[in-house]
Amino acid sequence: MPTNSRRLACALSIVVAGLALAAPAGAQLAGGRSAFNQRPSPEPVQFWGDRFWGDRRPPYPNNSYEPYNPFYRRPQVYESIKPPAPRKVGTPPTETVVVIGDSFGDWLGYGLELVFAETPEIGIVRKIKPDLGLVRDDVRLDAPEWSHAIRDFLAAETPSVIVVMLGVNDRLPLRDRVPATKGTTTPPPDNDHPAATAAEAQRPPPGGKYEFHTDKWAELYAKRIDDMIAALKSKGVPVLWVGMPAIRGTKSTSDMSYLDEL
Numbered sequence: 001m002p003t004n005s006r007r008l009a010c011a012l013s014i015v016v017a018g019l020a021l022a023a024p025a026g027a028q029l030a031g032g033r034s035a036f037n038q039r040p041s042p043e044p045v046q047f048w049g050d051r052f053w054g055d056r057r058p059p060y061p062n063n064s065y066e067p068y069n070p071f072y073r074r075p076q077v078y079e080s081i082k083p084p085a086p087r088k089v090g091t092p093p094t095e096t097v098v099v100i101g102d103s104f105g106d107w108l109g110y111g112l113e114l115v116f117a118e119t120p121e122i123g124i125v126r127k128i129k130p131d132l133g134l135v136r137d138d139v140r141l142d143a144p145e146w147s148h149a150i151r152d153f154l155a156a157e158t159p160s161v162i163v164v165m166l167g168v169n170d171r172l173p174l175r176d177r178v179p180a181t182k183g184t185t186t187p188p189p190d191n192d193h194p195a196a197t198a199a200e201a202q203r204p205p206p207g208g209k210y211e212f213h214t215d216k217w218a219e220l221y222a223k224r225i226d227d228m229i230a231a232l233k234s235k236g237v238p239v240l241w242v243g244m245p246a247i248r249g250t251k252s253t254s255d256m257s258y259l260d261e262l
Contacts, residue, residue: 005160008095008122009238012161015115016108016242083110086126093123098159100150100232102132105165108242112163127153133169134224150231162232165242167259173209174217213258222262 083106097116099109109126116122154162210217225241232239243260246253 004095005237008097009161009240012097012112012163013240015112016163016165016240083107086110086124087113089120089123091120094121095160096123096125096158097161097163098125098127098154098157099163099165100127100132100153101163101165102128102167102169103130104168104244105132105163105242106130108163108165125157125159127157131169132166134166134221134228135170135172135174148231150228151234154232154235159235159237161238161240162235163240163242164228164232165244167244167256168247170221170259171212171255173211174220175209176216176220212255218262225262 082103086109097112099105099112101108106126106128109124109128113124116124210220229239229241244256246256
């Protein structure tokens with residue numbers, strides 16, 4: 001491993017730890033809601049014509065809508081919160097940090113861009129898919145496993161360090177995608193082929209689905225993590241996997257801790 005890559009990896013391990021703890025409040029809310037819950041200030045009361053201070057009758061048929069009532073609050077409109085797009089650099093960097101991840105990984109990449117803004121020789125490349133995950137590809141059973149897809153994902157890149165942050169989309173049932181053997185059929189139950197025992201009948205078939213937080217789910221998910229790390233290490237550079245931050249809600253925070261342990 002090159003000495004420069006090792007030094008950059010050590011520096012990044014310190015930086016990303018701080019960024020993960022200080023994740024933007026907007027990024028922590030999967031629904032895109034602002035954590036500050038700011039409300040607009042009430043508009044000043046305006047009166048004209050025969051409207052007096054003591055006349056509180058609304059001039060609208062709908063009594064629930066009074067735009068000139070100082071106690072009336074406008075409905076809040078929440079927009080999806082995304083980090084700014086990557087900046088374009090004029091001089092090609094000598095060291096490249098590739099950030100792979102979901103919407104949280106996008107914020108991590110943006111944070112690294114801010115940290116190294118005064119270090120033009122270090123460039124940050126975001127390889128982001130907002131719905132990225134190790135479980136989300138189960139929606140399409142013909143999609144390649146991450147251990148194969150990640151090589152294509154990084155084919156055009158020459159990273160010095162790879163940083164990964166994903167998992168918020170993986171709180172779903174996981175399918176054990178076992179390839180079916182061609183030409184195999186299930187024999188009919190007869191004397192030569194007795195029926196399956198009760199234990200065999202209860203055993204999940206190949207390719208079965210397993211719910212989040214079950215032991216089998218954890219086993220399959222951990223294997224996908226190992227396969228992805230092995231594929232990333234095929235580039236011959238340091239790989240840093242950043243844990244998920246705490247997000248709003250006790251259950252969601254518990255889920256993030258569960259994924260971090262894996």
